[in-house]
Amino acid sequence: MIVGLIVNPVAGLGGPAALKGSHGALALGSVPQAGGRATAALRALHARRPAIQLHTVAGPMGEHSAVAAGVPFELVHRPARVTGAADTRAAVAALGGVDLLLFVGGDGTARDVLDARPTGAVLGVPAGVKVYSGCFAVSPFAAGTTAAGFDGTTLEAEVVDLDEDAYRSGQVGARLYGTLRVPAARARLSGRKTGSSSAPPGSVESIARAVVASMQPGTAYALGPGATTLAVGRELGLELTLLGVDVVRDGALLASDVTEQTLLTLAMSQVTHAILSVIGGQGFVIGRGNQQFSPRVLDPLAGITVLATQQKLAALGGRPLLVDSGDTAIDAALSGPARVITGYRESVIYRIQSASEDS
Incomplete structure (x- = not known):
């Protein structure tokens, strides 16, 4: 099995800095965490399926995590930058031939992956400030074990993001942007976030x-x-x-x-x-x-x-x-x-x- 890996190295930076996204977080001293979470997923994957072939992206978009995890890999893409949505979309295109694509980030990264129209199964490794989409595993460990057991069977999972209109009206809701095919392992998937508006008054x-x-x-x-x-x-x-x-x-x-x-x-x-x-x-x-x-x-x-x-x-x-x-x-x-x-x-x-x- 060939597994692809894409890491959004700035994903999750805004959380500790009390930002609602990652933009500007580095300037406030936030420490990148996405690479470490990618490493944890790879270790869980490799421990259970050591014969896997890993294809990834140069630098912090995958290569550094693979080296840290001790997993052999092949570089298939060298991005010009490492922080933009276009870089994620280009990496998805470069990894089009893999059996399963792991991407590390949050809902914004999931939207970028969806926009790139991946041809096969994907699975999110949670690392973002917002992880409301159903295409993510519940943890890096769960992502790695799910990837290790992937047999080609998939299901549809939703890609969502914060509904800004609902936010301004005082509700934390999420709106649907599309769906991705993910491994059929419901017990290890986050599921889509639902709002609190259905609670009875009082x-x-x-x-x-x-x-x-x-x-x-x-x-x-x-x-x-x-x-x-x-x-x-x-x-x-x-x-x-x-x-x-x-x-x-x-x-x-x-x-x-x-x-x-x-x-x-x-x-x-x-x-x-x-x-x-x-x-x-x-x-x-x-x-x-x-x-x-x-x-x-x-x-x-x-x-x-x-x-x-x-x-x-x-x-x-x-x-x-x-x-x-x-x-x-x-x-x-x-x-x-x-x-x-x-x-x-x-x-x-x-x-x-x-x-x-x-x-």
Whole structure:
């Protein structure tokens, strides 16, 4: 089997910097992560299917990750640049003869791959600020193991991106751009993100009341992105950031739309508790759109509270909630039964699992 690899080396840079995309993140000191996630996927693939032939792109668009993973490869394309959509599309064209194309990035990269009209199966390795599309594996490990077991059987998966109109109206929704053929391994695929607009009126507000009632004096609370945590802000009489991380203490806004570094400083200097909502349809708690909660931030936190409507949990069909911080030890420590607040004086015990744990 011939597997192609394309890495968007700037994917995910904007998350820790509190940006909603990757543009301008390097200037703010963000450290590239996509190459390392590509390396993790290749290691999982090669460990299970060492005879694979890998075709990739020169430099940080694939070559560097293959070298780091110790996987033999053949270079089939040398890009003029490494940060533009045109480079991704040209790389897809150059890798047109592979059996399976792995691409590393987020929803923007998925759109670029779709625009290039790949002829065969593809699979996304999640590395972007936004990973709402259904064409991604749940983790780099899952991408590698799925690629190793690929037998040619595929299914249609959606490519989506943030719906800017819905965002401006106060909803985190995603709109469809097209579909790609991906390996038929549903247990290892992220699935498409779904919005929270289907929740019955009052359910999100009842969750917000429960959260505010449980807040302790003198404790800082870092509220992750999403409409559910936004409702917590309304209950406090505060205007929070829909797609950012805000910190409150004693009913007042302590810091707005914080970066990973600012969040780390706060967590190291005072008792800090995270309040995180579940991404509908995917089940992610950490690692999708809230990269400010990095492993070094998660380690000193006093605790994590998870919020989800009953409808959102029911839509998972029994699948676990997922964490993908980028550190397998941190993810393992967060795994296990957890209490999820579903309403005022209502909660359920639900399983959290590392996205790198093979289902």
